[in-house]
Amino acid sequence: MSVPGTGSPATGGTRDEVGGRQSSRAVLHDIRYSRFSGQLRSRASSVADLVRTDVMRPLGLRRSAGAKVWPFLLLAAAYLPALAVVAVPLLVPGVPLEPLEMLSYSALLATDTMVLLAFVATTVPSLLTRDRRDRVLSLYFATALSPGEYVLGKALAALSLVLIIVLGPLLVLFGGSVISADAPGEWLAEHAGDLPRLVGAALVVGGFHAVLGLLVGSLTSRRVFAVGGYLAVVLVGPALAVLLANVLGDDGWLGLDPASGPMRLATRVLGDPMEGSGALAWGMWGVVVGGGSLGLWLRYRGGRDS
Amino acid sequence: MRALDGLSVRLTSPATGLLGANGAGKSTLMRAALGLIPVDSGSLRVLGLDARRQRRELRRRIGFMPEHACLPVDMSAQDLCVHLARLRGLGRRDAVRRASEVLFAVGLEEERRRPVGTYSLGMRQRTKLAQALVHGPDLVLLDEPTSGLDPAGRAEMLSIVRHLSRDLGVHVVTSSHVLDDIERTCDEVVVVHAGRLAAQRPVVLAPRRGGPVALRVTGDLAAFAAVLAQRLEAVGERVVLAPREDGDIGLDRSSDRVLDLVRDLAAERRVGLLRLSSEDAGLEETVVAAMATTAGAGVPALPEPGRPGGQEAVVRR
Numbered sequence: 225m226s227v228p229g230t231g232s233p234a235t236g237g238t239r240d241e242v243g244g245r246q247s248s249r250a251v252l253h254d255i256r257y258s259r260f261s262g263q264l265r266s267r268a269s270s271v272a273d274l275v276r277t278d279v280m281r282p283l284g285l286r287r288s289a290g291a292k293v294w295p296f297l298l299l300a301a302a303y304l305p306a307l308a309v310v311a312v313p314l315l316v317p318g319v320p321l322e323p324l325e326m327l328s329y330s331a332l333l334a335t336d337t338m339v340l341l342a343f344v345a346t347t348v349p350s351l352l353t354r355d356r357r358d359r360v361l362s363l364y365f366a367t368a369l370s371p372g373e374y375v376l377g378k379a380l381a382a383l384s385l386v387l388i389i390v391l392g393p394l395l396v397l398f399g400g401s402v403i404s405a406d407a408p409g410e411w412l413a414e415h416a417g418d419l420p421r422l423v424g425a426a427l428v429v430g431g432f433h434a435v436l437g438l439l440v441g442s443l444t445s446r447r448v449f450a451v452g453g454y455l456a457v458v459l460v461g462p463a464l465a466v467l468l469a470n471v472l473g474d475d476g477w478l479g480l481d482p483a484s485g486p487m488r489l490a491t492r493v494l495g496d497p498m499e500g501s502g503a504l505a506w507g508m509w510g511v512v513v514g515g516g517s518l519g520l521w522l523r524y525r526g527g528r529d530s
Numbered sequence: 531m532r533a534l535d536g537l538s539v540r541l542t543s544p545a546t547g548l549l550g551a552n553g554a555g556k557s558t559l560m561r562a563a564l565g566l567i568p569v570d571s572g573s574l575r576v577l578g579l580d581a582r583r584q585r586r587e588l589r590r591r592i593g594f595m596p597e598h599a600c601l602p603v604d605m606s607a608q609d610l611c612v613h614l615a616r617l618r619g620l621g622r623r624d625a626v627r628r629a630s631e632v633l634f635a636v637g638l639e640e641e642r643r644r645p646v647g648t649y650s651l652g653m654r655q656r657t658k659l660a661q662a663l664v665h666g667p668d669l670v671l672l673d674e675p676t677s678g679l680d681p682a683g684r685a686e687m688l689s690i691v692r693h694l695s696r697d698l699g700v701h702v703v704t705s706s707h708v709l710d711d712i713e714r715t716c717d718e719v720v721v722v723h724a725g726r727l728a729a730q731r732p733v734v735l736a737p738r739r740g741g742p743v744a745l746r747v748t749g750d751l752a753a754f755a756a757v758l759a760q761r762l763e764a765v766g767e768r769v770v771l772a773p774r775e776d777g778d779i780g781l782d783r784s785s786d787r788v789l790d791l792v793r794d795l796a797a798e799r800r801v802g803l804l805r806l807s808s809e810d811a812g813l814e815e816t817v818v819a820a821m822a823t824t825a826g827a828g829v830p831a832l833p834e835p836g837r838p839g840g841q842e843a844v845v846r847r
Contacts, residue, residue: 362596369617
C-alpha cells in the first residue's frame with residue numbers, strides 16, 4: 225500500500241540523497257499481511273516438526289509450569305538410580321566400586337520398569353487422544369500432511385519419548401562409567417561394543433511400549449480411557465502370564481507378560497541371561513509391534529478427521 | 531444419509547458464498563475439495579488441479595477454516611499457527627514471521643501467546659482463520675466463519691473476510707445459512723439445496739434495462755397515474771400501471787421512452803419524484819425461491835462472467 229505525500233522515517237519515509245531533507249514522497253508499508261512466496265521445505269521437514277511438537281507437548285514444554293511437574297518427576301525418578309551410582313565413586317573417592325558393578329544395565333532397566341509404565345501411560349496414548357478430543361485432525365489432514373506421515377510422526381514421537389526414559393539412563397550409566405574409570409580412554413575402548421547393545425535394548429523396550437500406547441490411544445478420544453486401557457494391558461497381563469505358568473507348570477509362559485517381557489528381551493540383547501522362553505517373548509513382541517503398527521495404519525489410512 | 535448427491539457447479543468469482551439450510555451439503559462440498567471426504571464418482575477440480583489425484587499440491591494452496599471447534603486448547607495461537615505453517619512446508623523462520631503477520635491481521639496480536647483454551651469464541655474463530663491464512667493460500671475455504679459469534683464479533687469477522695478477497699487477492703469460498711453474511715462478503719452466491727445446485731447468481735446485479743419499476747411521487751398519486759396512463763397510450767406504449775396501497779405505482783415495463791414520459795410529466799405537474807427503482811427479483815427473492823425448489827427441479831441461475839484465473843470447482847456425483 226502506498227500513500228504519496230504522507231509518512232515519516234518510521235513509516236518508510238525517504239530522505240533526499242543530497243540534502244538529507246525529508247522527501248515529499250513517502251511509502252507506507254502495510255506490514256500486517258502479505259502473500260508467502262518463499263520456498264517450501266521437504267515433507268521430511270514437516271514430519272520432523274510434527275515429531276518435535278509431539279515430544280514437547282507431553283513433557284509440558286511451552287506449557288504451564290503445572291504441566292511439567294508429572295513428566296519431569298517421572299524422568300527424575302528414572303534417571304536417579306543411574307545418577308546415584310555414577311555420583312558415588314565420583315564424590316566419594318574411597319569407594320572402590322565402578323558404577324556398573326553397583327548397578328548393571330539390566331538391573332537399571334528392571335529398576336525403572338514401573339516408572340517407565342507410568343511415563344508411557346501418561347504421555348504416549350495422549351499423543352492421539354488429544355488430537356481426537358480437540359478435533360485437530362481436520363486441520364492436520366487439510367494441510368499437506370498425509371495419513372501415513374501423521375502415523376509416522378506420531379510413532380517417531382512416541383518412540384522418542386520412550387527412549388528418553390529408557391535409553392537416557394542407560395547412557396548416563398555408560399557415560400558415568402567412562403568418567404569414573406581409572407583410565408577412561410582404555411575403559412571406553414574396551415566397552416565401546418556396549419553402545420549398540422544399549423541402543424538395541426532400548427529400541428526393543430521402546431518400540432513395544434510406543435506401539436502399544438499408540439494403539440490403545442487410537443481407540444478412544446478420552447485420555448482417561450486410554451491410560452486405563454494401557455495400564456490394564458501391562459498390569460493385568462503379568463497376572464495372566466503368571467496364572468498360565470502356574471497352571472501349566474512351565475515358566476516359559478512368562479514370556480507373554482507384556483510388562484516384563486520386553487525387559488527380558490532387552491536383557492538378552494544386553495548379553496545377560498534371560499528367564500523364561502525367548503521365543504514366546506519375541507513372538508509376543510512381534511505381534512504387538514507388527515500388529516499394532518498395522519492397526520494404526522488401518523485406523524488412519526482413510527485420512528478421515530473423525 | 532445422503533452427503534451431497536448430484537452437484538455440478540463452477541465457481542469463478544473472487545469471493546463465493548455457499549448458501550443453504552443445515553444439511554444442504556455446503557460443508558461436504560468443502561471437505562470433498564480438501565480430500566477429507568472421498569468422492570465416490572464424478573470429478574472435482576480446484577485451482578485447476580484434480581482434487582483426488584493432486585491432493586497434496588492442492589492442500590498447500592488452500593486454507594481451510596472448519597466450522598466446528600478444532601483448536602488444541604493447551605497451545606497458544608502463535609504456536610499453533612507456526613506448527614501448521616511448518617506442516618505445510620514453511621521453514622521455521624518463515625513460519626514464525628507468517629504466524630505473527632496473520633495473527634496481527636486478524637486482530638490477535640496482543641493475545642497470541644495465551645493458550646487457546648482461555649480465548650473467547652470470537653478469538654477462537656479468528657485463530658481458525660489465521661491458521662487458514664498462515665501459508666499464504668490462493669484459496670481459503672471458510673465453513674460458517676460467523677457461527678456462534680455475537681453481533682460485534684460477527685461484523686468484525688465479515689470485515690476481515692471481505693478484506694481477504696477485495697484487498698489481498700485471496701480467493702474465498704465461504705459457507706453460511708445467513709444471507710446477510712454472504713451479501714456483505716461475497717461477489718457471487720451459490721445456493722445448495724439437498725445436495726444439488728439450486729441457484730447461482732451475482733450478489734449485486736446491474737439493473738435490467740426495460741424491466742419493471744416502482745414509481746413514487748409527491749402529491750395525488752391516483753391523478754398522476756391516470757394522466758401517465760393517458761400519455762403512455764397516446765404514444766403507443768403498452769405499459770400496465772398498478773397503483774399500490776404502499777404508495778407506489780408499479781410499471782411492468784420501463785423503456786427509455788417511458789422513463790422520459792415519467793420525468794416530463796412530473797416536471798409538468800410540479801410533483802417530486804420520490805422513488806424510481808427496478809423491481810427485478812432481488813437476491814433474497816431468488817434465494818427463497820431456490821431453497822423452496824425441490825431437488826432435481828430447474829436451476830434459476832443467471833449467467834455471470836467469471837474472472838480469469840479464479841478458483842474452479844466442478845462436482846458431478
